[in-house]
Amino acid sequence: MTSRRIPTWRRLAWAAWRPPSDPQFYGELDIDASALLAYLDQVRAVSGVHxxxxxxxxxAVAHGLSQVPELRTRVAFGREHERESNDVFFITSLEGGKELSGVKITDVTHKSAVDVAVELTRRHAAIVSGADPEFGRSKALLGWLPIWLLRPVMRCGAWLTTALDLDLTVLGMPRQAFGGAMVTSVGMWGVRRAFSPLAAYYRMPVLVLVGAVEQRAVVVDGQVVARPVLGITATFDHRYVDGSQAVRFAAAAREYCADPRAFEPG
Known part of the structure; x- marks a missing residue:
C-alpha cells in the first residue's frame, strides 16, 4: 500500500468542513441505455443469472475508480492512503422496502457482471435469513444502543475501521465496511432521478443513484428518435474530489456503459 501527502487545497477542505455535512456537490448523467439493455439480454440468456x-x-463505478486513482483513497492522519481494490457497496432493500441493508462487493473491477449479481444475491439472501454474520452483529449492536449514543459510536467505528484500517468484524464493524463507493437504485420504484446525501460514517468519495430507464426523444445524427435513457446521479464529497476528477469519473462510467462487454474480465 502507498501513501502520499494530501494536497494543500484538500487539506483546507478537511479543515474547513466537518465530514460531510457541507462539502458535497452533485452531478447527473443521462446515458443511452441501448448497449446496456442489449448486454443484459445477452448475459441473462447465456448465464441464466438475473x-x-x-x-x-x-x-461502471468500479471502472471509474480504476481510471481516477485520486478517488480510490482513504484519509488518515492528514495523509491519503490508496485502497487495495475497487470495492463497491450496494444498498439493498429488506421486507419489501421497509428496511435497508447493504453488501460490499470486493474487487468489482476484476469480477464479471454475473459474478457481481450472484454474489450480491447470495449475500442478500443470507441477510434476509439471518445467516450473514457481519450484518447480524451490526444489527444487534445498533438495536441495543440508544439513539443519542449511535452517532458517536458510528463515527468512532468508521474512524477505527477505515482511517486506522482495523478489522472489528467480531464487534459488527468490518474493515472498510462501505468500500470506495456506494450504489443504490431508485429506478426499481419507477423514480427517474433522485439525489442522496453522504453520511459522515461512509468515509468514501462518491454515492451513485441509479434511476429508471425511460424512452425519451433524443437527437441522433440530426434526427429526433426514441431511445432508452438511463438517469444516473452522484453525490461527491469535496474533501476527496474536485470538479475535474468528478468529470473524469463520469467520463469513465459513460465509457463503460457504451460497451459493457468490452470491460468484462478475461
Whole structure:
C-alpha cells in the first residue's frame, strides 16, 4: 500500500468542513441505455443469472475508480492512503422496502457482471435469513444502543475501521465496511432521478443513484428518435474530489456503459 501527502487545497477542505455535512456537490448523467439493455439480454440468456442495470452501473463505478486513482483513497492522519481494490457497496432493500441493508462487493473491477449479481444475491439472501454474520452483529449492536449514543459510536467505528484500517468484524464493524463507493437504485420504484446525501460514517468519495430507464426523444445524427435513457446521479464529497476528477469519473462510467462487454474480465 502507498501513501502520499494530501494536497494543500484538500487539506483546507478537511479543515474547513466537518465530514460531510457541507462539502458535497452533485452531478447527473443521462446515458443511452441501448448497449446496456442489449448486454443484459445477452448475459441473462447465456448465464441464466438475473443481472440488472444496477449491477452494471456498479461495474461502471468500479471502472471509474480504476481510471481516477485520486478517488480510490482513504484519509488518515492528514495523509491519503490508496485502497487495495475497487470495492463497491450496494444498498439493498429488506421486507419489501421497509428496511435497508447493504453488501460490499470486493474487487468489482476484476469480477464479471454475473459474478457481481450472484454474489450480491447470495449475500442478500443470507441477510434476509439471518445467516450473514457481519450484518447480524451490526444489527444487534445498533438495536441495543440508544439513539443519542449511535452517532458517536458510528463515527468512532468508521474512524477505527477505515482511517486506522482495523478489522472489528467480531464487534459488527468490518474493515472498510462501505468500500470506495456506494450504489443504490431508485429506478426499481419507477423514480427517474433522485439525489442522496453522504453520511459522515461512509468515509468514501462518491454515492451513485441509479434511476429508471425511460424512452425519451433524443437527437441522433440530426434526427429526433426514441431511445432508452438511463438517469444516473452522484453525490461527491469535496474533501476527496474536485470538479475535474468528478468529470473524469463520469467520463469513465459513460465509457463503460457504451460497451459493457468490452470491460468484462478475461
Amino acid at each position: 443481472v440488472t442495470i444496477t449491477h452494471l452501473v456498479g461495474r
